[in-house]
Amino acid sequence: MAEPTREPTNGPLTFEELQLATRNRGMPLEALSYDLTPTGLHYLLIHWDIPVVDASAWRLRLGGLVKHPMELTLDQVRARPFQTIRVTMECAGNGRARMTPRALSQPWLFEAVSTAEWTGTPLGPLLAEAGLAPEALEVVFTGADCGIQGEVEQDYQRSLAIADATRPEVLLAYEMNGRPLEPQHGFPLRLLVPGWYGMTSVKWLTQIEAVGEPFSGYQQTPAYHYEVEPGQLDDPVTRIRVHALMVPPGIPDFFTRHRQLDAGRVTLRGRAWSGQGAVERVEVGVDGSWADAELDAPGGEFAWRGWSYEWDAQPGEHELTCRATDAADNTQPTDQPWNRQGVGNNLVQRVAVSVRPV
Numbered sequence: 223m224a225e226p227t228r229e230p231t232n233g234p235l236t237f238e239e240l241q242l243a244t245r246n247r248g249m250p251l252e253a254l255s256y257d258l259t260p261t262g263l264h265y266l267l268i269h270w271d272i273p274v275v276d277a278s279a280w281r282l283r284l285g286g287l288v289k290h291p292m293e294l295t296l297d298q299v300r301a302r303p304f305q306t307i308r309v310t311m312e313c314a315g316n317g318r319a320r321m322t323p324r325a326l327s328q329p330w331l332f333e334a335v336s337t338a339e340w341t342g343t344p345l346g347p348l349l350a351e352a353g354l355a356p357e358a359l360e361v362v363f364t365g366a367d368c369g370i371q372g373e374v375e376q377d378y379q380r381s382l383a384i385a386d387a388t389r390p391e392v393l394l395a396y397e398m399n400g401r402p403l404e405p406q407h408g409f410p411l412r413l414l415v416p417g418w419y420g421m422t423s424v425k426w427l428t429q430i431e432a433v434g435e436p437f438s439g440y441q442q443t444p445a446y447h448y449e450v451e452p453g454q455l456d457d458p459v460t461r462i463r464v465h466a467l468m469v470p471p472g473i474p475d476f477f478t479r480h481r482q483l484d485a486g487r488v489t490l491r492g493r494a495w496s497g498q499g500a501v502e503r504v505e506v507g508v509d510g511s512w513a514d515a516e517l518d519a520p521g522g523e524f525a526w527r528g529w530s531y532e533w534d535a536q537p538g539e540h541e542l543t544c545r546a547t548d549a550a551d552n553t554q555p556t557d558q559p560w561n562r563q564g565v566g567n568n569l570v571q572r573v574a575v576s577v578r579p580v
């Protein structure tokens with residue numbers, strides 16, 4: 223979520239940010255311990271209200287520049303060939319609240335990432351059956367939710383180029399972790415675009431339309447662009463940038479969440495993912511000096527990869543960090559890359575810990 227028209231701020235957290243934060247929960251970082259995030263711990267991002275959808279009245283309309291427009295019931299979607307894929311989803315705004323100044327929007331720190339197993343029917347074959355016209359350029363996906371953003375009243379809509387929409391991993395998903403989608407995750411059907419930031423995976427899908435012009439609805443442009451100078455939209459936000467996070471070790475203080483642990487050997491653990499190539503390396507930094515972590519077996523092409531690091535914790539104050547590198551040789555910055563919408567922040571995580579002598 224992004225509000226390109228509002229000025230970024232250095233001020234204190236606002237009531238409006240708190241209002242968004244209490245609706246849109248993050249995944250507590252200790253849940254990085256699970257390969258598959260339990261559904262109730264999966265992060266949530268809902269721009270407006272969660273629509274109440276009557277599945278028996280619901281229809282998916284597929285039209286626009288196609289030879290055979292279709293209208294499908296949920297049973298018809300479910301009767302199609304299906305696939306189950308493990309996918310790590312991350313919100314493009316993850317880390318937004320750690321940018322200075324910060325965009326006024328959902329104030330994520332680190333926790334807008336989770337992994338689920340999604341079941342659905344591949345979109346490509348459905349588009350092939352509908353028969354895309356030669357002049358079709360993009361596919362526009364519309365959700366049942368609507369609201370106002372940037373002073374524009376709108377349905378939630380995003381598009382994908384035909385080549386991206388017809389990749390084999392792109393699904394119309396009706397199950398998450400083996401159960402029908404929960405209302406907050408897009409019941410009865412959502413688009414699922416593995417490897418891309420979460421805004422691409424349109425929830426509460428009602429319509430798929432092939433169009434001959436680049437789609438320019440609000441959630442496509444101006445939203446979700448890397449923008450440094452006001453109004454100057456650089457690249458659109460697409461695939462997930464390489465990112466590693468660790469389970470904060472030890473025990474937290476209730477209010478500050480500062481960590482305490484006993485001196486001695488500690489296994490630091492976490493996950494790393496990228497939408498731009500497999501994770502090939504994770505390093506852990508202790509007080510600024512980096513060493514390689516052990517990687518678990520890959521969790522699947524679109525799922526995060528576990529890692530661990532044996533740390534001999536000495537008494538005193540320490541700062542722990544982690545960073546991943548992917549097959550395309552992308553790695554994470556240690557200096558903050560800033561942008562106005564607060565998107566694509568994969569700055570390395572820093573965890574301050576107090577180690578107690580034993």
Ligand SMILES: Nc1nc2c(c(=O)[nH]1)N[C@H]1C(S)=C(S)[C@@H](COP(=O)(O)O)O[C@H]1N2
Nearest residue numbers: 265266267268269313365378420421424425
């Ligand atoms: N229709 C619709 N789809 C949507 C959204 C939304 O507000 N409305 N939010 C998007 C954003 S910004 C993200 S990060 C993901 C979050 O998916 P989740 O809530 O299932 O984790 O859904 C995306 N799909």
Ligand SMILES: [Mo]
Nearest residue numbers: 223267313314
């Ligand atoms: Mo998002």
